[in-house]
Amino acid sequence: MTEIRVEQVAPELTYALRQRVLRPHLDISAVRLAGDDDPLTATFAARTPDGEVVGSAIVRPEPCPWRPADPGAWRLRGMATDEALRGQGVGGHVLRAAIAHVVLAGGELIWCNARTPARSFYERAGFEVHGEEWVDPQIGPHVAMWRRVYPVVD
Numbered sequence: 001m002t003e004i005r006v007e008q009v010a011p012e013l014t015y016a017l018r019q020r021v022l023r024p025h026l027d028i029s030a031v032r033l034a035g036d037d038d039p040l041t042a043t044f045a046a047r048t049p050d051g052e053v054v055g056s057a058i059v060r061p062e063p064c065p066w067r068p069a070d071p072g073a074w075r076l077r078g079m080a081t082d083e084a085l086r087g088q089g090v091g092g093h094v095l096r097a098a099i100a101h102v103v104l105a106g107g108e109l110i111w112c113n114a115r116t117p118a119r120s121f122y123e124r125a126g127f128e129v130h131g132e133e134w135v136d137p138q139i140g141p142h143v144a145m146w147r148r149v150y151p152v153v154d
């Protein structure tokens with residue numbers, strides 16, 4: 001694999017990749033998420049040695065819709081890997097960085113609305129499906145997924 005480095009970045013750095021991979025039918029302004037300005041939002045990017053962003057993930061505290069009383073819930077969004085680099089571990093690397101951030105921030109669970117083709121990617125990372133699949137008319141089939149995370153013990 002190309003030498004890839006994963007780091008926390010300003011959300012704007014990931015907009016071009018997210019638009020290209022996740023919202024190609026929309027303008028780049030549409031990939032900006034409501035929580036991007038929240039100081040607790042953490043955006044991670046996989047970058048090549050010359051700084052190109054080839055992977056992304058965003059985590060932010062947000063109650064889990066089907067476990068609203070559970071404390072420490074974080075939502076994962078914006079998972080994307082540049083098409084040319086898929087299947088080489090970039091997404092897994094970015095996802096692990098996002099999960100590690102949630103753990104260090106004291107989070108207890110992570111949830112997402114996963115595109116169904118990415119379901120096995122999340123299952124490999126310990127997520128399980130909640131409920132039935134549904135279809136977003138613009139994007140396609142989705143499943144809700146979640147996993148617990150555990151505190152770091154000294």
Ligand SMILES: CC(C)(COP(=O)(O)OP(=O)(O)OC[C@H]1O[C@@H](n2cnc3c(N)ncnc32)[C@H](O)[C@@H]1OP(=O)(O)O)[C@@H](O)C(=O)NCCC(=O)NCCS
Binds near residue numbers: 081113
């Ligand atoms: C989902 C997505 C982010 C995964 O990114 P990725 O960089 O391809 O992820 P990885 O390479 O870590 O893992 C993907 C697959 O490659 C395999 N893989 C991982 N490392 C590998 C390696 N070194 N060699 C070969 N295969 C490998 C994994 O087994 C995994 O298989 P799985 O899909 O059955 O779980 C990417 O496919 C993507 O951007 N898809 C389009 C947008 C999308 O659907 N995003 C998710 C929205 S919910």
